[in-house]
Amino acid sequence: MDLNTLWFVLIGVLFTGYFVLEGFDFGVGILLPFLGKTDSERRRIINTIGPVWDGNEVWILTGGGAIFAAFPHWYATLFSGFYLALLLMLLALIVRAVAFEFRSKDRHPTWRTTWDWLIFFGSVVPALLWGVALANLLQGTPIDETKTFTGGFFDLLSPYTLIAGLASLSLFTTHGAIFLNLKSTDPIQARALATTKKVGPVATVLLLLFAVGTYVWTDAFTRVGLNPGLVPLSALGSLLAAGWLIHRERMGWGFVMTALTILFATATLFVSLFPRVMVSSLNPDWSLTVYNASSTPYTLTVMSVVALIFVPIVLAYQAWTYWVFRHRITAETELEY
Amino acid sequence: MDALTLARWQFGITTVYHFFFVPLTLGLVWVLAVFQTIWYVTGDETWKRLTKFWGKLFLINFALGVATGIVQEFQFGMNWAEYSRFVGDVFGAPLAIEALLAFFLESTFLGIWIFGWDKLPKKAHLASIWLVAIGSNISALWILIANSFMQQPMGYALRGGRAEMESFWALVSNPHVFVQFPHVITAAMATAAFFMLGISAWHLARAKDDETRDAFGRSFRFAAVYGLVATVAVTVVGHGQAQYMTGVQPMKMAAAEALWETADPAPMSLFTWGDEVERKDVFAIKVPGLLSFLAHNRFSGEVEGIRELQAEYEARYGPGDYVPPVKWTYWTFRAMVGAGMVMLLLAAWATWASLKDRLGTSPYLLALLVPAIALPYIANSTGWIFTEIGRAPWIVFGLMRLDQGVSIAVTAGEVLFSLLAFTLVYAALIVADVYLLRKYARAGLKPPEPAEPALTTAAAEA
Incomplete structure (x- = not known):
């Protein structure tokens, strides 16, 4: 594996980690x-994700930084091209981050209700837009021979990308509902279970539609043939397993399965993209790839050394955080901080 | 306005706004760590209550720092895509390293610190705030390594129309980092010190009971010494930085002084109303020889002027206007230095009153320190506006101009829209922020906690 591929994989890992982790805290925020x-x-409900949501969010900040460092053209074309969509996402993430911290700092009901709805807005918008954004990378957007995006905001909206957005939204909501069920006690626990049973099937249908859409509207079919390979099949398998486990109310394993669904679905997108990072709808030769968008081998080497040392350390202490806060939040738990 | 001007305004507004919150985070987190350590060692509950009091204010401030920091990670690509393509091979690395080394550390352990008071052994909980302090300050180091490349490019080669990294070591050991990082860190410490002094003074002036007097007296005395050390350091380091910049970016420093023509000995301007088109003074009050002294540590010596530098740059870089907007550089530089000088005097006064145990009998000092909370904010903001505007027309000094760095794919209308959106949301958020800071600052310390906090958690079955 060359360094360009390694960094493509690492960025894929960062996005996957982000979706698996922030996926459930988006879901909790939505609910x-x-x-x-x-x-x-x-x-x-907020305290179930209180200690971890910020650490989860750093995955995408690191992902953004990694794209900049390893594939500057990808960074430049993506963020200047998807300008208004990214603006919307940033505004959502900003008010969300502030809302978590501010909502309990004043007792006035209007104050709290406002911030609660901002948490909702700040969770629902990114949960939807991430699906739209990733589907656009694969389906292709107007990119000219100078690697410049020539479209506008509405070029990002198509049946395929909207299905992808709704699929990510419903999947994260399900993922969050299961998490909430695991981390709370009744009556929240029971409500979260009921929600999981309602939203889960919707997510399943949307993800299947998304899979079909990927065959119809992207070049995945011509590239891989009828047999999609191990990764997409694993996504399908974990999705169906999640449904069955939720039905049986085996929520711990259900959570593992929605996490795996997110993991394999993200992996499917990245595998289908490779070696491209952004497909050009104008001319296949104008697509950005891990080679024509990348940094120099020297920079990639430096970054690889840094990642090799620090990624395991980060993983270790984040895992430890989850261990420290593994208990359910009950009505008796100290709520103010 | 064109997309370039709008993009510059957007970067200026979002970055200055972000930096309202960052210095307090960087400076106050050390105080939390020290206070909590004292509590850990002595067992004196007042230190714990003080840690929680300042911690609450820290968290309100931190939330906005984090939230507005998200924009920083992405807006180079949004508005400055051509810049990103040009420098990405060099500039992206410190940004990614900052996220990996610092953001993870500070946000993960801050979560642990906030929620872990009763869940962790005291020692582990104490360690978490020290890790937050280290993480946030490491973050400052890496972003300043990135900024230093824009101020004084090092460790690169120009190939294929972009700057490519030649030496990672040269990038991180850029001498500019060693003048800029200490300046920013000590400024951050001074910010935290004045924040604490102002709030402590407010309470001391109104204290009716010994408990309040004791608690805020401790905060005040700590902050006074912290503030004095920090303001002396920021002044000394800043002076060294200015001398260094006279060599690296002489145009910026000439523009800071509105020095139109090379002079030996060079006078320092106390007040200049200049004509930027003709590049000459309309009205000015100057101290002879003082600028030579500041630049060379003696009352003679040449300091290059704007006109000569313009001619020099034209010869080196081709025709063009290489003079930054002098009104901005001149007045922001004076605002920064002026605010810093007042802080130095106030910190010395506060330390003297602390040592002489005269806090109870210094009503003027206590009254002055409350509005003085604004001083470091003025100095921090004008300092950054000065150093960034003073680099104009360059986005990367000597390598790329601002107009070459702006995004091609983004229209002026889109930038205007996002500029308005950010400004409106930011304005609303700062109202909420100031409201909460005022509320919790005035509320004072929470009553002591019961010895055995009622706490039950059920183990998760899954």
Whole structure:
């Protein structure tokens, strides 16, 4: 494996980690106004993700930094091209981050309700837009021979990308509902279970539609043939397993399966892209690839050494955090901080 | 306005705004770590309550620093795509390293610190705040390594129309880092010190009970010494930085002084109203020889002027206007230095009053320190505006101009829209931020906690 491929894989890993982790805290944020009936319940719901959401978010900041460092043209074309969509996502993430910290710092009901809905907005928008964004990378966007995006905001919206957006939204919501079920006690726990059973099937249908759409609207079919290979099949398998486990109310394993679904679905997208990083809809030769968009071998080597040392350390202490906060949040847990 | 001007405004507004919050984070986190350590060692509950009091204010501030920091990671690609293509091979690395080494560390362990008071052994919990302190300050180091490349490019070669990294070591050991990083860090410490002094002074002036007097007296005395050390350091380091910059970016320093023509000995301007088109003074008050002294540590010696540098740059880089907007550089530089000087005096006064145990009998000092909270914010913001605008017309000094770096794919309308969106959202958020900071600063310390906090957690079955 050359360094360009290694960095493509690493960025894929960062995105996957981000979606698996922040996926459930997006889901919890989306469900917050609906499953928390009282102020104390809402506080408990937030506390299920309180210690970890910020660490989860760093995965995408690192992903963005890694794209900049390893594939500057990808960074430049993607973020200047998907300009308004990214703006919307950034605004959502900004108000979300502030809302988590601010909502409990004043007792006025209007204050708290406002921030709760901002948490909802700040979770629902990125959960939807990430699907749209990744599907656009694969389906192709107007990119000219100078690696410049020539389209506008509405070029990013197509049936395929919208299905992808709804699929990521519903999958993250399901993932979050299961997480909430595992981390709370009744009545929140019961409501989260009911929600999982309602949203889960919707997510399953949308993901299957997305899989079909990938065959119809992208070049995945011509590239890989009828047999999609191990990664997409694993995504399908874990998706169906998740449905069955949720039905049996084996929520711990259900969570593992939605995590695997997110993992394999993201991996499928990256595998289908490779070696391209952004497909040009104008001319296949104008697509950005891991070779024509990349940094020099020297920079990639330096970055590889840094990643090799620090990624394991980060993984270790993040895992430790989850261990420290593994307990359920109950009505008696100290809520204010 | 064109896309370039709008993009510059957007970068300026979002970055200065982000830097309202960063210095307090960088400076105050050390205080939390020290206070909590004292509590850990002595067992004196007041230190724990103080840690929690300042910690609450720290967290309100930190939230906005993190939130607005997200934009920083992406906006180079959004508005400055051509810049990103040009420097990505060099500039992307420190940014990615910052995220991997620093962002993970500070956000993960801050989560542990906030929620872990009763879940972790005291020692592990104490370690978490020290890790947050280290993480956030490492973050400052890497972003300044990146900025230093824009100020004084090092460790690169121009190939295939872009800057490519030649030596990672040259990039990170850029001498510019060693003047800029200490300046930023000590400025951050001074910011935290004045924040604490102002709030402590407010409480001391109103204290009706010994408990409040004791607690905020401790904060005040700590902050006074912290503030004095930091403001002395930021001044000394800043002076060294200015001398260094006179060699690296003489145009920026000439523009800081509105020095139109090379002079030996060079006078320092106290007040200049200049004509930027004709490049001459309209009205000015100057101290003879002082600028030579500041530049060379003696009252003679040449300091290059704007006109001569313009001619020099035209010869080196081709025709063009290489003079930054002098009104901006001149006044922001004076605002930064002026605010710093007032801080130096106030910190000395506060330390003297602390040592002489005269806090109870210094009503003027206590009254002055409350509005003085604004001083470091003025100095921090104008300092960055000065150093970034003073680099104009360059985005990377000597290598790429601002107009070459702006995104091609983004229209002026899109930039205007995002500029308005960021400004409106940021304006709303700062109202909420100031409201909460005021509320919790005035509320004072929480009553002591019960010895055995009622806490139950059920083990997760899954």
